[in-house]
Amino acid sequence: MRLVIASTSTPLQLARASRSRSAVEITQTYLRGLKSVEGRLGSFLAVDEEGALAQAAAIDARIAAGEDVGPLAGVPIGIKDNLCTQGLATTAGSKQLDGYVPPYDATAVARLRAAGAVLLGKTNMDEFGMGSSCENSGFQPTHNPWDPERVPGGSSGGSASAVAANQVVAALGSDTGGSIRQPASFCGVVGVKPTFGRVSRNGLVAYASSLDCVGPMAQSVADAAALLSVIAGPDTADSTCSQRAAEDFTTGLLPAEQLGSTPLAGRRLAVIRETTGEGVDAGVSAALSSAIQHLKSLGAEVEEVSLPSFAVGLPAYYVIALSEASSNLSRYDGVRYGHRAEADELWEMYGKTRHAGLGSEVARRILMGTYALSAGYYDAYYKRAQQVRTLIQREVGAALQQYDALLCPAAPTPAYKLGEKTSDPLAMYKGDLMTVNLNLAGLPAVCLPCGFAEQPGGAKLPVGVQMIGRAFGEAELLQLAHVFEQTAGVMAEARPVVHAATQ
Amino acid sequence: MAVCGSMRALARAGVQGPCQRLWAVSQQLRLFGVCRRAGSSSGLAAAGAAPPGRAGLACAASAAATDAAPSSSKQKVEYEAVIGIETHVQLNTATKAFCGCASEFGAEPNSNVCPICLGHPGTLPALNAEMVRKAVLAGLALNARVALESKFDRKQYFYPDLPKGYQISQYDVPLCEGGWVEVVVPDSSTATGGSPRRIGVTRAHLEEDAGKLVHGGAASLSGSDYSLADYNRGGVPLLEIVSEPDMRSGAEAAAYGAELRRIMRFLGVSDGNMAEGSMRCDVNISVRPAGRAAFGTKVEIKNMNSFNAMQRAIEFEVARQVELLEAGREGEIVQETRLWDEGRQCTYSMRRKEGLADYRYFPEPDLPPLVLSQAYVDELQASMPELPAAVRQRYASLGLSQYDAVVLSDEPAVARYFDALLAAGAPAKPAANWVQGDVMAHCKEAKLAWEALLGVMAPAALAEMIQLIEDGTISGKIGKEVLPALLAGEGGAGGGSVRALVEARGLVQISDPAALGAIVDSVLAANPKQLEQYRGGKTKLQGFFVGAVMKESKGRANPAELNRILMERLNAPQ
Numbered sequence A: 001m002r003l004v005i006a007s008t009s010t011p012l013q014l015a016r017a018s019r020s021r022s023a024v025e026i027t028q029t030y031l032r033g034l035k036s037v038e039g040r041l042g043s044f045l046a047v048d049e050e051g052a053l054a055q056a057a058a059i060d061a062r063i064a065a066g067e068d069v070g071p072l073a074g075v076p077i078g079i080k081d082n083l084c085t086q087g088l089a090t091t092a093g094s095k096q097l098d099g100y101v102p103p104y105d106a107t108a109v110a111r112l113r114a115a116g117a118v119l120l121g122k123t124n125m126d127e128f129g130m131g132s133s134c135e136n137s138g139f140q141p142t143h144n145p146w147d148p149e150r151v152p153g154g155s156s157g158g159s160a161s162a163v164a165a166n167q168v169v170a171a172l173g174s175d176t177g178g179s180i181r182q183p184a185s186f187c188g189v190v191g192v193k194p195t196f197g198r199v200s201r202n203g204l205v206a207y208a209s210s211l212d213c214v215g216p217m218a219q220s221v222a223d224a225a226a227l228l229s230v231i232a233g234p235d236t237a238d239s240t241c242s243q244r245a246a247e248d249f250t251t252g253l254l255p256a257e258q259l260g261s262t263p264l265a266g267r268r269l270a271v272i273r274e275t276t277g278e279g280v281d282a283g284v285s286a287a288l289s290s291a292i293q294h295l296k297s298l299g300a301e302v303e304e305v306s307l308p309s310f311a312v313g314l315p316a317y318y319v320i321a322l323s324e325a326s327s328n329l330s331r332y333d334g335v336r337y338g339h340r341a342e343a344d345e346l347w348e349m350y351g352k353t354r355h356a357g358l359g360s361e362v363a364r365r366i367l368m369g370t371y372a373l374s375a376g377y378y379d380a381y382y383k384r385a386q387q388v389r390t391l392i393q394r395e396v397g398a399a400l401q402q403y404d405a406l407l408c409p410a411a412p413t414p415a416y417k418l419g420e421k422t423s424d425p426l427a428m429y430k431g432d433l434m435t436v437n438l439n440l441a442g443l444p445a446v447c448l449p450c451g452f453a454e455q456p457g458g459a460k461l462p463v464g465v466q467m468i469g470r471a472f473g474e475a476e477l478l479q480l481a482h483v484f485e486q487t488a489g490v491m492a493e494a495r496p497v498v499h500a501a502t503q
Numbered sequence B: 001m002a003v004c005g006s007m008r009a010l011a012r013a014g015v016q017g018p019c020q021r022l023w024a025v026s027q028q029l030r031l032f033g034v035c036r037r038a039g040s041s042s043g044l045a046a047a048g049a050a051p052p053g054r055a056g057l058a059c060a061a062s063a064a065a066t067d068a069a070p071s072s073s074k075q076k077v078e079y080e081a082v083i084g085i086e087t088h089v090q091l092n093t094a095t096k097a098f099c100g101c102a103s104e105f106g107a108e109p110n111s112n113v114c115p116i117c118l119g120h121p122g123t124l125p126a127l128n129a130e131m132v133r134k135a136v137l138a139g140l141a142l143n144a145r146v147a148l149e150s151k152f153d154r155k156q157y158f159y160p161d162l163p164k165g166y167q168i169s170q171y172d173v174p175l176c177e178g179g180w181v182e183v184v185v186p187d188s189s190t191a192t193g194g195s196p197r198r199i200g201v202t203r204a205h206l207e208e209d210a211g212k213l214v215h216g217g218a219a220s221l222s223g224s225d226y227s228l229a230d231y232n233r234g235g236v237p238l239l240e241i242v243s244e245p246d247m248r249s250g251a252e253a254a255a256y257g258a259e260l261r262r263i264m265r266f267l268g269v270s271d272g273n274m275a276e277g278s279m280r281c282d283v284n285i286s287v288r289p290a291g292r293a294a295f296g297t298k299v300e301i302k303n304m305n306s307f308n309a310m311q312r313a314i315e316f317e318v319a320r321q322v323e324l325l326e327a328g329r330e331g332e333i334v335q336e337t338r339l340w341d342e343g344r345q346c347t348y349s350m351r352r353k354e355g356l357a358d359y360r361y362f363p364e365p366d367l368p369p370l371v372l373s374q375a376y377v378d379e380l381q382a383s384m385p386e387l388p389a390a391v392r393q394r395y396a397s398l399g400l401s402q403y404d405a406v407v408l409s410d411e412p413a414v415a416r417y418f419d420a421l422l423a424a425g426a427p428a429k430p431a432a433n434w435v436q437g438d439v440m441a442h443c444k445e446a447k448l449a450w451e452a453l454l455g456v457m458a459p460a461a462l463a464e465m466i467q468l469i470e471d472g473t474i475s476g477k478i479g480k481e482v483l484p485a486l487l488a489g490e491g492g493a494g495g496g497s498v499r500a501l502v503e504a505r506g507l508v509q510i511s512d513p514a515a516l517g518a519i520v521d522s523v524l525a526a527n528p529k530q531l532e533q534y535r536g537g538k539t540k541l542q543g544f545f546v547g548a549v550m551k552e553s554k555g556r557a558n559p560a561e562l563n564r565i566l567m568e569r570l571n572a573p574q
């Protein structure tokens, strides 16, 4: 595997090739850039300057000693704050875990470190992943680099904005119901939600165990593929992780000049009918249409497919996600770590601790999940939701027998303004319609920029297209996304309003 | 611990934050009213050590009830107790159920812990294969059906000894279902000492143990003002065995518990140590008029640390409930958990169950279903060691009494030792007597484990000594004198070494009539007065002569031969 850094956006590959800059210099440059725009973005909950420089120095020392430094040597990376980092505070965006320092690295984090990546810091997120705008962070909002008045999406909003603004080259996110893909769409970056079981969940602060996926967010499909190649693969620490050996997802990604005129000839694609039309923003629809036109021009057949179960997926998703969340978050009781309120009696301590430590959206979801699992309701809610899940798996699976990949938006709208939807949780839930079904089905999906939606105020907001592949079909899916990216030139001229210089 | 530093502060690698330190150390936790007893209705137990409200009353009830027969002259109603037992057996795996921590008992508090068993964010369980193997073995020994596909579920409740806020357990698809245990209920009224009876096993499932809370600041729970949490036990593998409500008396329940324990110990899957909590029984008990089909109100009793205590607790509880029924106060029998107070010999109410607790069980999403192959189960079935019931039967077939058979098969190590004696050629009955008598007494007194005994006194050595007694080489009395030497390892590996020992010490029995005759003659010659008295009719003096000859022979005289020759001489015509 070779280090692949987006050719248009970062000078890192060149710099490293010419050895004109050491890992320490690159890290210093990125830290400087990161901090120069952080005040306007709030992408990070913690920046580990000292640790990053130490890591970079170690890499330089190993290069000097002629040792193998790994495929991501010196690449500045951000880590979503729900991935445990040994010795570096990990809060999952919750006051409940304020100051909590994990005694171990998440598997994905450990693999990035081993590959030479330099961890610059921990990125902001909706508390425990519960939100679609980063406004549910227990600490701070994050702003969209394309328009700081707007949200970056969520819950991996900090990672998306940091990657979009070039505060880091790439980042890890997590996706339970769209938390990588929707912010990738809002911020104009590439986000990959891998097949469930492709990447170990060990060290990922659990939201909904049967849906949670760790995945990369990057400035190019090739970068995302390079990260995924490093973090994927079996892990005995996660019993739900697949035994499939890791692949090098970058091998099939040909440079633009090597692609013929119809590189997608013979590919059968389909747009999911239930995700288009009414309720979808005109700018999003237009961007999607032009993407479809472009794919056709590359030789792909693009049809429309109806997946009626998509509509019932959303309530099923919420029942399952919130039921599991209500259980997963029980451990935040103030007894062993994290925030604890003072009280004279045990149950009072529990109540006060969780009331103060957990935000209102988290509390709402715990309550709903607890209700769904309660005696007498289990069959009507959780069990039924699992049946719906099976239905969706079958239906999407059948469609993928017929088509190589499915297409849909990653969100019905481009990034909205901060505060625009916080008062209406139901409207925010609707935004998840495009993404949650793939978590229920456990399938891989890539979201990458496919165009821009012009706003009345003149702002240009990125729009992403979601490409959905077969289980463990990431290699094929990333090739498709790469061809689209390399030929469509969506981001060729575009740059966010807030962007860190790294020259 | 208040708040762990500032969130925005840049954490530095390698610097231990206060939270990080905390997971490894025992910490104080205020738990007022954690374990409230009856009488503290608020749930906030008063700080002063108020005696448990209902306990006194319950003890009084017992005192009256244990006198058995109702005193009133009303028509006598026979009552029947219905008893079921839930037994938690700790499986003795090297590591815990879902992490790599050591599963030992008695370690320094919070020394066998890791992020997984402390429920740290992001940690996941990984199933211990050895736990599964031992549980399947146990299930097969309980004659249960082993499910080739079972699953794990989360049982959810908040308590400081439960790090994740849920216990990984098995709910609706357990590993084992539908078995039975054959127990021998001791019955002194029959010559055989009891009859075998089958107790049904509803199910047996895998789960993890909780940590342990040590309540401080007072001798009892209710008076304590803080609690310490020790998570060494958290995550230790458990097999929960649920019996059918098939038992009718404390004696039956105790026999069931003892047999379960024996089975687990013979399988080598648990040490079944009740005092250390590696086997814990929760007893469900209700009383109804004999012949009625419907069950009475069920009461749960916990906190018995021996089967003897369990029997007494049940007897107390049955008496308490019968007393209330007879007094027309059945309304006072409520669904509750009561604890056995060993000191006061009574049960007292710990908490009342408000309907059924809702544990919000749901399938554990972090663990795939547990799938076993038939070949795996068959292999374990084939590797099954001999179980106590079979051992008892084998011993009985050797002509041993049921009592002997039960005693010898109570501990696997005793049975192993006894079997080694048999294998070395010792006849069953005398071997049984030696094992149950002097050898067991010695082990008890010297606090010597039977496994350790193997290394000191080879079974073949003891077997040789028994053989020497059987063939008259030494007397039983000399045998008792030789035993300490064997227990000191002086008997070697048997096969001649014990004979050499007794010969070297001049302990070989004198059975030669000529030699014995000479000793008898010399004794008679030395005691003419007594001889005269004997012959004059004072025949009680026979004992005097036996003693004198024994003394003269240094105890080596063959008693039977000695008697024969002595009587011959004494009664010889003058």
Ligand SMILES: [Zn+2]
Pocket: B096, B099, B100, B101, B112, B113, B114, B115, B116, B117, B118, B235
């Ligand atoms: Zn552990």
